Amino acid sequence: MTDYHVRDTILQLLVRIEQDSGFSHLLIDQEIKAQNISSNDQALLTEIVYGTIQRQLTLDYYLKPFIHSRKKLQLWVRMLLRMSVYQMQFLDKVPDHAVIHEAVEIAKRRGHKGIVSFVNGVLRSVQRQGVPDIDAIQDAAERLAVETSHPIWLVRNWLDVYGYDLTRDMCRANLERKPLSIRVQPLKITRDRAMDELYKLGFSTRKSNFSDQGIIVDEGNIIHTWLFQEGYVTIQDQSSMLVTEMLNAEPGLDVLDACSAPGGKATHTAEKMQDDGTVAAYDLQAKKAKQVRQKAAQLDLTIINAQAGDARKLQEQYKKERFDRILVDAPCTGFGVIRGKPDIKYHKEERDSERLAEIQLAILEEVAPLLKPDGLLLYSTCTVGEKENNDVITNFLATSTNFVVDKRFFEQLPAEIRQSPGCTENGLQLFPQTFSTDGFFITRLKRKA
Numbered sequence: 001m002t003d004y005h006v007r008d009t010i011l012q013l014l015v016r017i018e019q020d021s022g023f024s025h026l027l028i029d030q031e032i033k034a035q036n037i038s039s040n041d042q043a044l045l046t047e048i049v050y051g052t053i054q055r056q057l058t059l060d061y062y063l064k065p066f067i068h069s070r071k072k073l074q075l076w077v078r079m080l081l082r083m084s085v086y087q088m089q090f091l092d093k094v095p096d097h098a099v100i101h102e103a104v105e106i107a108k109r110r111g112h113k114g115i116v117s118f119v120n121g122v123l124r125s126v127q128r129q130g131v132p133d134i135d136a137i138q139d140a141a142e143r144l145a146v147e148t149s150h151p152i153w154l155v156r157n158w159l160d161v162y163g164y165d166l167t168r169d170m171c172r173a174n175l176e177r178k179p180l181s182i183r184v185q186p187l188k189i190t191r192d193r194a195m196d197e198l199y200k201l202g203f204s205t206r207k208s209n210f211s212d213q214g215i216i217v218d219e220g221n222i223i224h225t226w227l228f229q230e231g232y233v234t235i236q237d238q239s240s241m242l243v244t245e246m247l248n249a250e251p252g253l254d255v256l257d258a259c260s261a262p263g264g265k266a267t268h269t270a271e272k273m274q275d276d277g278t279v280a281a282y283d284l285q286a287k288k289a290k291q292v293r294q295k296a297a298q299l300d301l302t303i304i305n306a307q308a309g310d311a312r313k314l315q316e317q318y319k320k321e322r323f324d325r326i327l328v329d330a331p332c333t334g335f336g337v338i339r340g341k342p343d344i345k346y347h348k349e350e351r352d353s354e355r356l357a358e359i360q361l362a363i364l365e366e367v368a369p370l371l372k373p374d375g376l377l378l379y380s381t382c383t384v385g386e387k388e389n390n391d392v393i394t395n396f397l398a399t400s401t402n403f404v405v406d407k408r409f410f411e412q413l414p415a416e417i418r419q420s421p422g423c424t425e426n427g428l429q430l431f432p433q434t435f436s437t438d439g440f441f442i443t444r445l446k447r448k449a
Contacts, residue, residue, distance in 0.1 A: 006041050007083070007102050008109075010048050014079040017053065017343055039221075044093075051090060052083045054175055054342040057149040059085050062131035066122045077115060080106060084123055089131060096127050140164065148172055153350050154335070161386050166421065166431065170384065173433035174338040174345075180217040181208055181437075182233045183241055183264075185299050186271055189232045191215060201225055209414050210437070211241035213271070231298045236264045239336075239430050239440040240382070242417075243329060244268040246409060246444055247378040251276040253324040258311040258367050261288030263295035263304075265329055270301040280323075282309040311363045320369045325376050328367060330360040332381035332388050336439025339432060353387040360388060364396045368403060368447070376406060377445040382438055384431065389441035393426045402448045409444035 013027055028049055032042055052059065059082045067073065067081070084103040088096050100123045107119040137143035141159055145152040148171035158167040184194045195205050195215060203222075208214025216238070227233045244265050249255055249272045257266045260281035270279050281304055283289045292306035309317065311328070333352050334344045364379065371377055381388050397403060405426060410418065413428065422429030427443025 006037075006045055007048075008106055009037075010045055010052075010083060011076060011080055011106060013045075013049050014052060014083060015076050017049075018075060018079065047091070048083055048087065050342060052079075052086045053346075055086055055090065055149050056082065056346065057151075058134070058146055059089075059149075061134065061146045062089065062126070063122070065132055066125050074111075074115075076110060077107075077119065080119060081122060084119075085126055085131070088123075088126065100124060100127065144168055144171060148175060150174070150345055154345065154348075157350070157385060169433045170431050170439070173431075173436075174342075176339065178237075178339050178432070178436050178438070180222065181236065181238045181241070182215050182217060182222055182228075183211065183213045183236045183268060183271075184215065184233050185231060186213055187275060188300065189227075194227060194233055197227060198222075198225070208238050208241070209416055210238040210435075211245050213268070214238055214241050231300060234264070234267070234295075234299060236268065237337075237438045238435070239437040239442075240264055241268060242414075242430075243327070243378060243380045243440065243442055244272060246412065246442060247272075247325055247327055248376055248412075248444075249273050249277075249325050253277045254322065255279045255325045255327065256314070256318075256323045256367065256370060257281040257327045257329070258314065258363060259283065259329050259331060260292050260306060261285070263292035263306070265327060266292055266304050266306070267295050267299050267301055269325075269327065270296065270303050271299070273303065275301055275303050277303055279304045280318075281306040282311060282314065284308065284310055312359070312366050314367055314370060318370050321372045322370050323375065324372055325378070326367050326371050327378045327380075328360075328363055329380045329382075330356075330363055330388075330392075332356055332360070332383040333385070334382055335384045336382040336430070336432065336441075338439075340438070353385060357387045357392050360392045361395055364392070365400070368396075368400055371447045373447055373449045375447050377403070377447070378442070379427075379445065380440060380442045382440055384429065384439040384441075389429060390424060390426050393443055393445075397445075403445045404448065406444045406446040 013031055017027055028046055062085055063081055080103055084099050087094055087099045103123055104116060104120050107116045134143060134147050137146060141155050142152055145155040150171050184191050191213060198205050203220035204218040206216050208216050222228050247269060249269045251274045254277060255269055257279060260266045261283040266279055266281040281292050286308035289306045289308045296304040333348050333356060338345050420434050422431055427441060430437060430440045432439045
């Protein structure tokens with residue numbers, strides 16, 4: 001594939017992600033498979049697409065002095081300018097003149113002479129004059145928002161809750177790539193053997209401290225290995241593994257996973273139970289419930305029964321005190337996974353946290369009566385912020401007096417996590433910068449006997 005075609009594909013992807021509010025990681029995977037893109041071109045395509053989205057607000061700040069005369073740009077022109085300036089400012093592999101040349105060629109094929117002249121003029125002005133200095137922004141919150149390309153309302157919210165230093169570190173961490181982590185299927189292979197096999201295949205790996213099934217992959221593409229393709233390992237973030245570890249699921253128990261898709265925690269739970277017992281897994285959409293079933297089949301797990309169902313209506317399905325363990329990995333804004341899904345931060349609004357907090361509380365109140373006395377309920381979200389996490393638990397405990405935060409939860413956390421900055425009396429907030437994982441909130445509630 002020529003440089004022109006790679007960059008034209010990148011532009012098409014950026015436009016689709018913006019127009020359809022599609023998740024970048026899914027669309028990138030689809031495009032790579034559809035066009036059979038080579039591994040070298042895959043790396044370039046992924047770098048530019050993710051980088052352009054990740055730095056979108058910064059790039060717009062850089063471009064603003066050069067396009068102020070145009071009140072409205074066609075979407076593809078704006079995306080072309082963003083991806084070009086991203087390469088010029090943040091990548092060293094391609095010289096500026098080559099980036100400008102490719103952009104002009106794309107403009108020639110897509111637009112009229114005026115657009116071609118405009119694109120060429122803007123990019124040459126950026127090359128000649130340089131971009132505006134972010135340090136010149138006086139307001140600290142706005143400066144951090146532009147520097148790290150986060151919506152200003154989100155930065156201000158985090159500043160109010162966490163202070164400047166932690167917020168700055170979190171925003172900067174969201175621009176970095178986190179290492180890939182995988183989980184072994186212990187009924188098929190041990191962690192040590194999996195690491196030995198990966199070493200033979202040229203991988204650089206180390207053990208995760210979050211789960212005795214976890215492996216951190218520092219170098220290598222796991223998807224093309226027989227270990228992944230035959231279900232000996234699966235991809236899962238360390239913080240997500242910790243959720244299931246803290247559920248304390250054991251063989252023979254009855255477990256409810258109320259919000260299950262895409263199935264990482266349900267399958268991990270079944271593995272912890274040695275595929276003995278029951279895991280009732282639900283998701284609102286039938287298509288996503290099917291994903292859970294497929295995931296279970298890939299890992300040769302038999303105790304998972306995944307169905308479509310609203311977690312806010314599960315008392316219609318089960319009698320009270322039915323389950324030994326309940327997992328509520330609640331729908332959330334997803335601000336803890338910005339590094340892997342950077343478009344999330346632009347497609348959410350402040351009121352989304354309030355709306356989702358209502359749904360999260362409704363789910364907890366619905367499933368709580370389904371837990372047996374002395375049973376454990378694990379609540380988690382992949383987001384960062386008080387409203388969907390600490391406040392939800394506070395509100396739930398205020399009305400559900402037969403539940404308490406399980407104090408053993410904190411004692412059973414891995415040693416390195418117990419003293420992390422996100423520990424409160426209501427649970428654990430993992431920040432992306434602390435352990436180079438996704439941002440997650442995790443807590444465990446116990447039903448009194």
